[in-house]
Amino acid sequence: MIYEALSCLVDEINEHFRIRLKVSEDKVILSAIVNQDGSIAIQGENKILLTLINIEKETVGRNNSSFSVASLGINKSPVLTVNLHVLFSAYFSNGNYPESLRFISFIIAFFQQKSAFNRVNTPRLDPEIDKLIFEMASISPEQLNNVWGCLGAKYMPSVIYKIRMLTYNNNIIREIRPLVSDVESDNNIDNS
Template sequence: MLGIALKLLRDELSNYIVQNKGPADPIVADDIILHNIGAMDSEAQDLSNKLVISLVNTEEESSLKNISNITKIGSSLNYTEPAVFLNLYILVSSTLGKDLQDAYEFALHRLSLVIQFFQAKRNFTVKNSPFTSISSDINISQEIKDELRLNVELYTLTFEQINHLWGSLGGKQVPFAMYKVRVVRIHENTSIIAPPIEEIHTNEEITN
């Protein structure tokens, strides 16, 4: 579910970036990727000249935590562990092109487009996202497609948090923005069906 949620955002953002980039900007749809930005300095990965979307933290949505795990089916009770609702913290990094003279300018313009995109569209579902391939993916159930409802908001870090973040990622800081994505529902479709408790018997004798 996490990958599906981020893929939906990537697909929609990718289309917007390509449609609105500058005429000299060489970025293409395949350059907007889901990847670990911490691998930016790895020789095995070339993450230069890209927009990289990375998941950097998850948080349980506490307001949706206390949902009943019991539903009644006829005369029986269905016991199911409640779903986990997560908020995702994603980092959108605009990396520099190694051989581009205006690499930093391109990176800043792309980041501006990212902020512009999420400012104009904050709520995402499969139905209101025409550019994602998720809607036609037969490997994703219709139930998951219907449940996917994301709200994206800009999340501001302090300078101390920024230093800690990029220090933990092990890479050099590039132009970036962090977003909080609410909420992703994760659940396992397993349950136990049992008859309701109607009587309580005890072995203790009642004495007068």
């Protein structure tokens, strides 16, 4: 569900940039900033990175007790509502700092115009997602320093948003996509 929400968001912003800025390439990508080994995770430059930096349980406004009707044989787990904290960071080449500031401004303007996503205003939103509400996070310089330190990266122009109310229920797992690690050739198949 997290991937579906964030990939939809990337598609929406890229579509907005194609229309408003007349750019042909995707400027926003869903990516970590650095790999686990400390190397840069981004292919290319001059991109806005969308990176998940935190998941927290929503504690306001939800009844988190389980629903149980023993006589009917029903025992349903409660829904879990989470908030996501995402970082939009401008990964632009050294001589392109002014452009990085422009694109961070474009991100802020995008969410000023459209701070709530639902299936009416965002048809490509996953059917399991009811609504996503975006609010800019206000964090201190010390907290920002901690975020970038935890990410293991040098600071880039960035903005953090809180995405509210992503709801999980017991229908969340629809498929598993295992990694393909080795492909066997057709020559190894016994035709007897």
